[in-house]
Amino acid sequence: MRRRTASAVASWLGAAVLAAVPAAPAAAQAPFRGGPWMDAGIGYGRLRLTCDSCDITAAGGTEITVTVGGAPTRNVLLGIQGQVWFQSRGQRVNSVMAIVQWYPWVDAGFFTRAGSGIVWGPVTPATSPQPAAARSTGIGMDFGVGYDLPVSRHYGLTVQAAWHVAALGDLTVGGRPANDVIAYVTRIGVALVFR
């Protein structure tokens, strides 16, 4: 499991580096930020699941993120972000969030992203005597950093790392209460950007 996770991380990091290479010459262009904006990306995410009466568990998986929005100023983007993290064993954390993406330096590609919204999905808290899957809808937030690598005036690539908190609430797991179930997804990925 650990080896698979490590190789997945290496793959995603490799993809990010490869994606960055052809973009480098274009990076000298002044970034265009105005009007509508969209990105779609994929990456690796690690889930850490906690609750008041459970053991802490962790699992690796794939995450897909799509964001649409607009740019009110040259260094701020507002949008709606849809995200899915999933693993083959059925756990899934979905979210739809309002997000703000902020570029501290207008002419540079570095940005921070933060948002909040609705989360839902089936997770498997490690309750006693036996873990079981439970579904819930809750509240979540997302914090990340990233770097834009422009390919042309309207297209680019983005490398992102983010921390996602999904508070799924009080669940009933296999007939037993599991209170304050919170899923943390730490993720890294690459995305195509159009603006």
Added chain:
Amino acid sequence: MTGARGALACLAAAGWLACGPTAGRAQDSATAVPVPAAAAPAARADSACLSCVPKRPLRAVLEGLSINVIVNRFDDWVRNAYNPWEGYWSRVGPRTWGTNFRYGWTWDTDAFPTNMFMHPTHGSMYFRAGRQNGLSFWESAPLPFLGSAEWEYFGETARPSLNDFYNTGLGGVVLGEMTFRLAALVRDNQARGVGRLLRELAAIPLDPTGSLKRLVSGGFSRVSPNPADRNPDALSLQLQTGARLAVDSGITGGRVIAGSIVAEVAYGDPFSKPYEKPFDVFRARLQIGPGGHPVNDMVVSGRLYAHEFTDPTATLRTIFTVNQKYEYQGNPAYKFGGQMLDVGLATRIALTPQIDLRAEGYAEGIFLGAVDAPGAGIVGSERTYDFGPGVGLDVGASLLMRSFPVLTVRYRWAIVHSVSGSPADHFVQLPSIESGVPLTESLGLGAYAGWYQRRSAYASWPGEVTTYPDFRAYLVWHTHRVRRAPEPR
């Protein structure tokens, strides 16, 4: 912690009233003379601006950290802070920090005013630290989240609280920008003597940390340029004092007649100039009354973005608007509040040069809402309410006569899906109507009628409904000022 934040809250509430009459040297609409953007002595002064302060992000972060260290040490060394649930919660160290990182977030069990009013007020200090150090709105926005995260992980022995993070962060942005702008209006760097002192004192409840810095640095009395963006294009202020009759079908029961004071500020006019920057237009409403926490009601809504679809010279105008909103309703009968994002349209029909009809409708995303109900909360704690995300609607229309609202109707609806507390969905609605009659240019009489209803649908037991009719009759003092751009030379 509660005590320190309570004191701040009370100061802030008092400041609203104190700053009102002096705010921006508001002129009565009686005089109706547009104020030039800069009077002669200030003309040179206004060439400078607050945003021209050098950006000092590190200092802003350190000021936020200092606030946390001072409050934590005050709670431990001076107050010896203790509560039955968490023990000596301010006695922190590497062991408690490690535990907090290992187990992560949870939901706390504090009382409604602590979570929904005092935390946002505290968050506003972190935000203003950014603004006072030359950072823009967006550059300052991460600071209340950072300050809150520091406090939650390192300032208390209890596990970090997700609801505190939301309320301190999002609420801190709204209250921080509002108080930053209002404090700049109250202060006048060009004033001297007693007038100057009174203005500086009146600004303390709005911006206590900023006032402390001014006191230490000599800014309390130094004559210097005012910020260029100190005066909004329009400013309206209403103070209502009167009696309130409320009938509670739920928790407290019975009928209550009490005095109430309402202060309402409209900063900027969405129809007088195009969108420039976040919170160039905002509205704030504060109601103070007896029973429980003195602040019964506080709603602040500021625009983050706007785009006009129509010709600005047209009779009928429509502006797409995104607002960030903070809402707190915490009276003995019911409690509702949260951090929201409103997206919708604002419309104005100029019926005559003196009479406007304005309407607005917003769809609302509730990042984190809080609602009390008989079955809500966590048994054996101060938490008598649930937390959760939700959606809502906020629509309204006003008939304004020379900027005086003679008739206002509103409808507010929200659903909050509980994720902490009872397993429930809470439906809240509040239709209201308010009418005012101007007696003189600045005084009038008014009346308000509202009907709050909460219906709760629980997963494991029968649902329940509470209604709360609320009537007020009051004397209103109203002032409205517009700012005209300087004549071209």
